[in-house]
Amino acid sequence: MPHFLTDVLAAWEKYRDRPLFKQLVQGAEGQKTWIPITYEDFQNETDRVGRHWRATLSSQGFKSSDVIGLWATGQKYTDLIHIYSLIRAGFIPQLFSVTYQSGEVVRDLLIACNGKALLYDPAFAVAVEGHVDLPAICLPAVDTLQSSSDPLPPLLDVAEDEPAMILHTSGTTSGKPKPVPVTHRNLKGQQSQFRGINQGAFETQDIYNKLGSYCHIGTASSISYMSLRGDCTVQTSRSDFDAEEFLQLTREAGVNRLFLYAPWLSNLLKFARTNQDVLDTLKNMRQIIYTGASLNPEDEAWMVAQNIPGTLLYATTEAFLILISDLNERQDLPAMRLIPGVECEFIPNDNSEPDKGTLYDVFLPAHSSNCPHPSFRNRENGHYTGDLFEQVKPGRYIFRGRNDDWIRTGPSLSFCDTKAIEDNVLQVSSQLVSNCTAVGHYKPGVVLFVEPVTPVTPGSDKEMVLKKEIIALTAPFNARLFLHERITDPGRIVVVPQGKLARTKEKGNIRRKAVEDEFSDILQEIYRIV
Structure with a gap:
């Protein structure tokens, strides 16, 4: 199948003059401004840094499709440049963020994935030195990198289950996260399914806030799925931004769609109860996608009563986008429907209590684009997500917790x-x-x-x-x-x-x-x- 970047590169050319990213610059006294970076700018920078890593890593004996660790803060725009430049140069980045505190854990996870080397932010120098016995390179500033004049290799066809990048579970098992190889099929499926979570058509560009760390799946892959729609992402000072920054994001940086974890949306709703500007701005958003969990019932009911356009998304690191609520049926929150293009099965759970209704497991068959890499699956013929759902009306499901520990x-x-x-x-x-x-x-x-x-x-x-x-x-x-x-x-x-x-x-x-x-x-x- 084609490399997942094939369509992305075509989109960078198609939307070359549009802003792809708006980089936050904070002044000495806390002033915030946003600098637009166009699709063309991003492609040029990715190519330049990609040629650097291709030449540097090749000179040390590393080959295409080798796994290269990238331990970055997850907060810098340049982290995205390094991720996509490594992919464009033919390598498979394994991503680690600031949530990692131990060089030994990073080393063990790299070794488990046959990682060949580690690129790391200067912030992690102490954790790396003496603890990671693999070739390690401290990341220099992007604008100082010496680029090779050799062109980057063309994108080749890949096996559908070939990893494009490697992420990790957000929790640990026996003291270590579990690697989640993200395949080309996963990413191409996500590119298509992201169109299905956007509701309401507008002629002007959709502009989102940054969801989270660039080294976690939702934001690491955002360049891939947003590029195909010509969208833009705005950098924030923190993920749980306050009311003042929220208003700046919308008024100065043009954010018109929000993508948030549920606790962060709950914070904004709290502000909106006492701040009319925040309430009016929330009501005027094109769409507010929130994920990670449902809101508490009081917040959800108030949001619906205020006609705030919230939609609940069910997605996971290993299974990507699966369910979304309907913007035109927001009174049914937190009920969700399948995102168009998702192939999964709802299978009655053996532990359902008849007097409380049937609970369903979500099963992703092996042929589904949402099914994880074979190394992560918990069944030979597919994967159970471990989450339980109740069907409240035909085709509408509510999350009912986990089916495990x-x-x-x-x-x-x-x-x-x-x-x-x-x-x-x-x-x-x-x-x-x-x-x-x-x-x-x-x-x-x-x-x-x-x-x-x-x-x-x-x-x-x-x-x-x-x-x-x-x-x-x-x-x-x-x-x-x-x-x-x-x-x-x-x-x-x-x-x-x-x-x-x-x-x-x-x-x-x-x-x-x-x-x-x-x-x-x-x-x-x-x-x-x-």
């Missing part, structure tokens, strides 16, 4: 493997803890509930000693986790009597959701402090 937690509602946390606690603290569970689905962070071997009095010095001992014993494991998964604060540990945590009748397994419900008041106070 993973939860979404933290500021960006990233994945977290609770079983790995629980297993580690029970392994290293067996003399202290008889049982435990980690909770925090759709919450700001993870909270650990423990049943101690020896009873302790609530609020006593012995209880605090127990919590601190658990934290000390689990410290080596926590150090390998992403920040949103770590439990390093005694305030995030709740000690309860033995047998207090709710369990299943048959197997005696702790019921995570039941624990969250039973101790909701305690959790609410913990998260209020957080």
